[in-house]
Amino acid sequence: RKEVEQDPGPFNVPExxxxxxxxxxxxxxxxxFFWYRQDCRKEPKLLMSVYSSGNEDGRFTxxxxxxxxxxxxxxxxxxxxxxxxxxxxxxxxxxxxxFGTGTSLTVIP
Amino acid sequence: SQTxxxxxxxxxxxxGSPLSLECTVEGTSNPNLYWYRxxxxxxxxxxxxxxxxxxxxxxxxxxxxxxxxxDRQFILSSKKLLLSDSGFYLCASPANSNYxxxxxxxxxxxxx
Numbered sequence: 001r002k003e004v005e006q007d008p009g010p011f012n013v014p015e016x017x018x019x020x021x022x023x024x025x026x027x028x029x030x031x032x033f034f035w036y037r038q039d040c041r042k043e044p045k046l047l048m049s050v051y052s053s054g055n056e057d058g059r060f061t062x063x064x065x066x067x068x069x070x071x072x073x074x075x076x077x078x079x080x081x082x083x084x085x086x087x088x089x090x091x092x093x094x095x096x097x098x099f100g101t102g103t104s105l106t107v108i109p
Numbered sequence: 110s111q112t113x114x115x116x117x118x119x120x121x122x123x124x125g126s127p128l129s130l131e132c133t134v135e136g137t138s139n140p141n142l143y144w145y146r147x148x149x150x151x152x153x154x155x156x157x158x159x160x161x162x163x164x165x166x167x168x169x170x171x172x173x174x175x176x177x178x179x180d181r182q183f184i185l186s187s188k189k190l191l192l193s194d195s196g197f198y199l200c201a202s203p204a205n206s207n208y209x210x211x212x213x214x215x216x217x218x219x220x221x
Contacts, residue, residue, distance in 0.1 A: 032209075034209040036209070041197075041217070042214070042215075043199055043212040043213065043214050043215045044153070044199075044210075044212055045212070046204075046209045046210070046211075049209065087152075087153070089209065096155070096158075097143075097155075097201075097209070097210060099145075099152050099153040100152060101151060101152035102152060
């Protein structure tokens with residue numbers, strides 16, 4: 001079983017829409033969680049950390065549900081520039097990172 | 110702040126040829142370093158990690174190897190490339206525990 005699983009999509013949404021991605025992790029001892037954004041043919045870049053209490057950064061909201069072992073990313077008022085692949089990440093003891101395969105988002109004009 | 114340099118950006122190599130990819134890190138000392146591969150349509154696969162000079166741990170058996178000759182240098186090598194070695198190779202290091210990894214810009218390898 002994979003450490004982290006995501007729906008690969010693709011998600012095609014119109015500008016201004018709200019879109020949500022979920023990601024599940026298998027290791028209940030996972031310690032930290034992140035969302036990364038990867039543009040086509042580029043390296044992944046950190047979008048935001050995910051805190052137990054949930055956190056918001058502008059149009060982006062991340063939430064963690066430890067009981068159900070999933071994390072989510074909500075994007076409000078989607079922009080064309082939000083088109084990318086979003087990777088969810090969990091970490092174990094020893095700071096090893098486990099990446100999901102990514103969810104593809106295309107925002108359509 | 111930490112910066113990771115990788116080169117080359119793109120590489121096309123014939124099957125059976127050798128490979129050497131280099132990663133160097135600036136702005137930190139004694140970093141943990143990681144080599145990942147991302148194959149087309151697939152997720153990031155951890156290949157090797159290193160916690161210090163000369164210390165290499167391999168995550169997946171393959172025809173690749175890694176070396177850490179200096180504190181801030183991490184090298185990925187192969188003696189004979191296979192078609193299945195094609196992919197996007199990324200070097201990474203933890204910026205800090207709250208901010209996840211920093212990645213280099215990657216090397217896109219195509220084995221032909």
